[in-house]
Amino acid sequence: MAAESSEGEEETKLSGGNQLLIVDDDLTEMGKKAAWSVSSCKPGNGVSSLRDDNLETYWQSDGGQPHLVNIQFQKKVRLQLIVLYVDFKLDESYTPSKVSIRAGDGFHNLKEIKTVELVKPTGWVYLSLSGVDPRDTFVNTFMLQIAVLSNHLNGRDTHVRQIKVYGPRPNPIPHQPFQFTSREFITYSSIR
């Protein structure tokens, strides 16, 4: 269910979550190129837990809401998809319930591009950065901010286990009727 908010950004309700992380081949993970920071954290449960590819560990905030994750790039990048791993079964009142995605050049001009409501999610949650207009398939930005506005059961601090950020590959592999993978086949697969 999607509804227009007063600001014009998209608000979506998502429930469930995928146990497997499945992403299109023409997307690449961009998070490794960024500097990641959080508004607060409990010692031992810092920002690195969001990026360690381990679903047992988690970032735990340690301050007032909203809890912020800042993803800053040195160059402008195209971003298409954010994937979070959250687990209501394990984290209960620490599980985010309302998440806002903001983008901009820096802290001074962040604009909210999407608000998502999560309903007891367990697993990977996909947040597309495409706008209402189907032509807006990505955002071109220096910075992304993920704000946890509220938690389930009115919890104060939050747990997020993983965050992945995807953008389009610079040179995506052209779609073939046959799945050719050798360099020679790909080289001659399109007219130059």
Added chain:
Amino acid sequence: MDPPPKTWSIHMRSEITAKYEVLNRVGSGAYADVYRAIRLSDGASVALKEVHDSQSASREIEALRLLKGSRNVVVLHEFFWREDEDAVLVLEFLGTDLAAVIGEGDGVGVGEIKGWMVQALSAVDECHRNMIVHRDLKPSNFLVSDDGVLKLGDFGQARILVESGFNAPQENPPPYEDDTSNAESSTQHSESISQLVNLNQTAYENPNLGTLSHEEYFRVLDEMKTKSYSYDTDKDTNIYDGNTSCLATCTTSDIDDDLCKGSFTYEAEEVGGNELGCLTSCVGTRWFQAPELLYGSTDYGLEVDLWSLGCVFAELLTLKPLFPGTSDVDQLSRIVSVLGNIDEETWPGCHKLPDYGSISFGEVENPSGLEACMPNCTPDEVSLVKRLIFYDPAKRATAMELLQDKYFSEEPLPVPISEYNEVDSDSALEEFGTLNITTTGSDLSIQIP
């Protein structure tokens, strides 16, 4: 008797205009305005620094008092300070600074650069011998006189790390705690400042008393500090100098570019042996800030100045800032991309830094190294900067150690101060020998022997 009304202009302060003719404003910053003036008694040029922040003023006065007689530190001639007025420091006037030298770009010889480096190191060494951490070393704070003497100025953020007769408690109370004992101590604190200023004011108002001498002023100041200054509060806020990372103490404009919008305080767990308790991490200018400050450390030492000095030297050699970050996270990101990942191996104890868990960077497999940032510099020049730009503060070379570096004893030698205005010895004019230049009316005649 009512205190005199607040005067908003330095030109209207009779005690100053009686001794100085104020010419023009030559600079202004967040906490001070600087004017050029002429001393009426002998016609000497001086700088009048009107400091709008009482803590900044007292820090600068105390530091300059301790460094009196240091060849490479700006001279404080006298100061004017009374209740309800900004402090005005009378400093020697210096025409330019290293930032202007860097801005002018080419035409600066290696010998001259070495000469400035030696003088900068001497200034920092003098500070550190006196246990003064400057905390805001940058090219614009190294002033240069017409005859090439480099002097360190702007001690408004300086701290004296060890001071006799000032025993702060081992732990600072949390900021803004509503506690009667705190309220009492802060009342005492404000009373002691007004006592001090009143005493100075009395001296101005009573001609029989005369102006307080430096010695008397500081004797009173020390007594009051021992008695009343339980905690050192930081500029413009009542946040104790310590217990806070940059996020809590920086201005709104800084927060806009910082980790997150909002104000956060950190409990300073390890005060260590520092008698003054914790320090604030929100000091200095971002491009020259040591990584421990960027990570919110509150128990750093003199080493933060050594990192800044490394950045200044790199800029002097390349004419470009070494790490020109646009925010604190970007600043760290630039440092990491050059020096590599921060971990226990490269920086023992880094995980104890307040913001270490809050900031993360992708694995840097091939850090570019300082060589890439200083492409046209010799290996010796890069090596000199490398001795200062270490993650681990304990590994940074001290100013005294650097003064012994072989770089300064190799050709071209540092230019002696007396030769700064002379033509470089390797100038192309030398091969012509002496030139006879004569002018007749509008003509210019150059004779080459």
